[in-house]
Amino acid sequence: MTRPGRPLLEAVGLTKRFAAPSGLFGPRRQVHAVESVSFSLAKGEVLGLVGESGSGKTTVGRMIMGLEQPTEGTILFDEREIGGGTRAELLSVRRRIQMVFQDPFASLNPRRRVGDLIAEGLEIQRIGTRAEQRAEVSRLLDLVGLPSDAANRFPHEFSGGQRQRIGIARALAVKPDVLVADEPVSALDVSVQAQVLNLLQDLKEKLDLTILFISHDLAVVEHFCDRVAVMYLGRLMELAPRETLFAQPRHPYTEALLSAAPIPDPAQRRERIVMQGDVPSPIDPPSGCVLRTRCRYALPACAAAVPPLAEAGPGHFKACIRDDILPRPVHALQ
Ligand SMILES: Nc1ncnc2c1ncn2[C@@H]1O[C@H](COP(=O)(O)OP(=O)(O)O)[C@@H](O)[C@H]1O
Ligand SMILES: [Mg+2]
Known part of the structure; x- marks a missing residue:
């Protein structure tokens, strides 16, 4: 809340x-x-x-x-x-x-x-x-x-x-x-x-x-x-009320992070999203969006500028320019 x-x-x-x-x-x-x-x-x-x-x-x-x-x-x-x-x-x-x-x-x-x-x-x-x-x-x-x-x-x-x-x-x-x-x-x-x-x-x-x-x-x-x-990699990707973040993540990184977390109920089991490659070195982070080198939704534009943390819903912020994608809800709160 x-x-x-x-x-x-x-x-x-x-x-x-x-x-x-x-x-x-x-x-x-x-x-x-x-x-x-x-x-x-x-x-x-x-x-x-x-x-x-x-x-x-x-x-x-x-x-x-x-x-x-x-x-x-x-x-x-x-x-x-x-x-x-x-x-x-x-x-x-x-x-x-x-x-x-x-x-x-x-x-x-x-x-x-x-x-x-x-x-x-x-x-x-x-x-x-x-x-x-x-x-x-x-x-x-x-x-x-x-x-x-x-x-x-x-x-x-x-x-x-x-x-x-x-x-x-x-x-x-x-x-x-x-x-x-x-x-x-x-x-x-x-x-x-x-x-x-x-x-x-x-x-x-x-x-x-x-x-x-x-x-x-x-x-x-x-x-x-x-x-x-x-x-x-040093940057805020998403910020949201707890229920929103877990039920409706809007950032590809949150989606991947949530998909990797164990859930107790096997009926809710979901596809695990494995990000490509390793985390880049913080000495030489990627230009633009730091996630882009591993992101399955990345576009050429993602390299151009750091995406601002923009409001995606009430109190819900995400630093991603892809407004057209909707990462899947991962699981409802028990
Ligand atoms: N005193 C330091 N000198 C150099 N690099 C540091 C120092 N403290 C942290 N780092 C580096 O900063 C990055 C973030 O570290 P940290 O804040 O400890 O991350 P987390 O708590 O999320 O694991 C890492 O790459 C870490 O190696
Ligand atoms: Mg720590």
Whole structure:
């Protein structure tokens, strides 16, 4: 469901080019990790960002977190440019956006007790006395479904799912408005994935969180997101309300991506669309539409210009000039 209202977070023309490793001679080359990506999140909305590995999802998340400086483009929070104000304002905006990582173990210092790990943000922001911080840690542990004695233990004593709960408690400690969750359940077993997704869903409702949910896994996104944005080779291909994207994809890349996703009901089995060739190098992406070298609908015109992300229906955007094709509906939502 798409919610009306002004955007809480907006990415405008976000672009990131990294210097590619190169020799002493010859031109310096760049990795086109993210090119001109724009989207917005309304308060309380969950936007899924999907695409194969290497499509630029993490780089988008890291730019929003301020962990990576955009080469071009801006990020607006509450209609103000992040970094446009004073240092104090920047710190306060940074507090309001927190990240949940794919591998909670890698992001947690193994030698610190869980309680201290969760309280880290409170310490850094100097929020509350020691006693208040201890009380807050127990409240957070309860919120994410862990016992309060977890505070005294170390991360390695917990299972993957529990460690992800610790990671979520840590992100929530400073009371953010926005979570950037980068493949938060991708490292977990399927049964545990559902538990952590349910927890995120509950927390979203309870705390009115706005979430950018990054995942290569369409099944996870279908379960969780209000709208979905699809990336390929650094660019946005399609963006639509969840039901629309899954039932009526309009972009050839989304069609292929959906056709490759496993579906539980064999009665709905469909033709798998295999794209030709490999993903081109982001150091030398194709001109015009980056998908054209692999797209079965490509025309000579597709090489000429980058297709704009144009409205194809209510709230439905696609970056494809072929308005005459209608990729087949893939499956109805169960
Ligand atoms: N620090 C970096 N230096 C050079 N290239 C990078 C760096 N970080 C990411 N990339 C490249 O940018 C592209 C997008 O990566 P990433 O955002 O991690 O994609 P995803 O999260 O969708 O898998 C990839 O080609 C990746 O190799
Ligand atoms: Mg990634």
